[in-house]
Amino acid sequence: AQKVTQAQTEISVVEKEDVTLDCVYETRDTTYYLFWYKQPPSGELVFLIRRNSFDEQNEISGRYSWNFQKSTSSFNFTITASQVVDSAVYFCALTCSYSGAGSYQLTFGKGTKLSVIP
Amino acid sequence: ETGVTQSPTHLIKTRGQQVTLRCSSQSGHNTVSWYQQALGQGPQFIFQYYREEENGRGNFPPRFSGLQFPNYSSELNVNALELDDSALYLCASSFMTSGNPGELFFGEGSRLTVL
Numbered sequence: 672a673q674k675v676t677q678a679q680t681e682i683s684v685v686e687k688e689d690v691t692l693d694c695v696y697e698t699r700d701t702t703y704y705l706f707w708y709k710q711p712p713s714g715e716l717v718f719l720i721r722r723n724s725f726d727e728q729n730e731i732s733g734r735y736s737w738n739f740q741k742s743t744s745s746f747n748f749t750i751t752a753s754q755v756v757d758s759a760v761y762f763c764a765l766t767c768s769y770s771g772a773g774s775y776q777l778t779f780g781k782g783t784k785l786s787v788i789p
Numbered sequence: 790e791t792g793v794t795q796s797p798t799h800l801i802k803t804r805g806q807q808v809t810l811r812c813s814s815q816s817g818h819n820t821v822s823w824y825q826q827a828l829g830q831g832p833q834f835i836f837q838y839y840r841e842e843e844n845g846r847g848n849f850p851p852r853f854s855g856l857q858f859p860n861y862s863s864e865l866n867v868n869a870l871e872l873d874d875s876a877l878y879l880c881a882s883s884f885m886t887s888g889n890p891g892e893l894f895f896g897e898g899s900r901l902t903v904l
Contacts, residue, residue, distance in 0.1 A: 675831075706893070714877055716832070716895035762831055775885065776845055777824075777893065779831030 673698045677780035692748045692783045694763030705746045706764040753787045760784045793896035801902045807868045810899045812880030814861040820885040821863040826877040875903045
């Protein structure tokens with residue numbers, strides 16, 4: 672069984688502060704993919720990153736960075752110099768290379784609601 | 790903008806009725822999946838269609854069914870609606886190959902309220 676835990680339900684930061692969103696996952700598979708999505712109030716899930724289990728390199732994209740550590744089964748997401756537009760619910764998700772007959776079933780965490788205060 | 794469009798955006802039904810939700814996938818994508826997101830929760834996988842065949846299903850009863858058409862548009866049908874079916878229904882499309890899920894692009898969802 673797969674599981675994704677986002678222990679932080681809600682976080683509030685003041686604009687320009689750095690913030691880290693935690694994600695811990697469980698899976699028995701050796702090949703899997705991890706994702707982060709942003710969900711603004713409009714409801715659409717905005718893709719941020721996909722990482723496969725064989726690639727433990729950390730990644731930076733502008734103000735966003737991700738720290739993948741297989742040893743602790745964590746895939747944390749940091750926003751540097753946060754902005755009001757970063758306010759949203761952020762979801763971490765996991766899928767294994769195959770779930771069932773070749774389907775990719777994403778297992779989502781419950782999300783972390785980030786509020787950036789001006 | 791992801792190129793995935795869903796309709797209707799909002800709808801209200803009463804218990805026992807049936808509903809059809811529609812999704813138009815991003816051009817070139819061969820896979821569509823549907824998720825249910827209850828208020829305050831993460832999305833839950835309903836099922837996935839690949840080349841017009843269902844090839845994966847989550848823990849949802851048979852009254853949740855779907856179709857994928859040759860142009861990769863898709864429908865989600867829910868029969869005998871229950872109050873707990875009230876949720877945001879999200880469609881996601883991707884180009885899936887063996888061993889690689891691709892990037893899943895989601896639509897804005899259809900918010901269903903069952904009274």
